[in-house]
Amino acid sequence: xxxxxxxxxxxxxxxxxxxxxxxxxxxxxxGLFWYQQHAGEAPTFLSYNVLDGLExxxxxxxxxxxxxxxxxxxxxxxxxxxxxSYLCAVSDSNYQxxxxxxxxxxxxx
Amino acid sequence: IAGITQAPTSQILAAGRRMTLRCxxxxxxxxxYWYRQDLGLGLRLIHxxxxxxxxxxxxxxxxxxxxxxxxxxxxxxxxSAVPSQTSVYFCASSDSRGSDTGxxxxxxxxxxxxx
Numbered sequence: 095x096x097x098x099x100x101x102x103x104x105x106x107x108x109x110x111x112x113x114x115x116x117x118x119x120x121x122x123x124x125g126l127f128w129y130q131q132h133a134g135e136a137p138t139f140l141s142y143n144v145l146d147g148l149e150x151x152x153x154x155x156x157x158x159x160x161x162x163x164x165x166x167x168x169x170x171x172x173x174x175x176x177x178x179s180y181l182c183a184v185s186d187s188n189y190q191x192x193x194x195x196x197x198x199x200x201x202x203x
Numbered sequence: 204i205a206g207i208t209q210a211p212t213s214q215i216l217a218a219g220r221r222m223t224l225r226c227x228x229x230x231x232x233x234x235x236y237w238y239r240q241d242l243g244l245g246l247r248l249i250h251x252x253x254x255x256x257x258x259x260x261x262x263x264x265x266x267x268x269x270x271x272x273x274x275x276x277x278x279x280x281x282x283s284a285v286p287s288q289t290s291v292y293f294c295a296s297s298d299s300r301g302s303d304t305g306x307x308x309x310x311x312x313x314x315x316x317x318x
Contacts, residue, residue, distance in 0.1 A: 098245065127306075127307075129307075135311070135312075136293060136309035136310060136311050136312055137246075137307070137309050139308075142306065181245070181246070183245075183246075189299070190248065190251075190261075191246075191307070192245075193245030193246040194245050195243055195244055195245045196245065
């Protein structure tokens with residue numbers, strides 16, 4: 095079966111750095127996405143990785159290792175507004191997205 | 204403002220009733236999707252459409268139907284609602300042609316409660 099695993103919840107301090115991990119087992123791979131979802135709102139796109147390595151976009155970076163079936167989202171200089179759920183999704187061999195259950199990130203002052 | 208509009212935002216429905224969730228996008232995206240989101244589970248695909256006039260079944264299609272008469276509209280119908288269909292429903296679109304996976308743009312969601 096296809097599976098995406100990510101931690102259910104993480105807590106971090108304002109101004110710090112946090113890394114949210116995602117491991118996947120899918121039938122084929124056509125890219126990995128990270129989305130941010132604030133409580134009661136729609137998911138919004140953060141990043142897309144299809145090749146191994148690190149993609150940096152401001153305070154957010156996303157890393158991919160296809161051989162390990164592993165990705166992480168790195169958030170730097172955490173702000174209170176970063177409190178949200180972070181969803182990992184993999185595009186499989188049919189270009190259908192398989193979604194993880196999401197990681198709820200709690201930021202404390 | 205360009206984007207996706209869903210209606211209704213919230214609805215309480217008696218079991219056995221028919222319900223249609225509406226979704227309209229003005230970005231001229233080819234692909235549209237309906238997901239449900241339940242606590243502790245990832246987004247699950249109900250139905251999708253890669254282009255106007257075509258639809259496909261996702262991971263959890265039973266009890267739901269869709270149509271794609273034109274590019275902009277993608278309604279989701281529950282023919283006879285059951286309590287297990289209580290969920291938050293998200294419509295999404297992407298500039299994808301089925302041979303790639305583009306960024307998804309989501310509507311604000313429709314919270315449906317079936318009693």
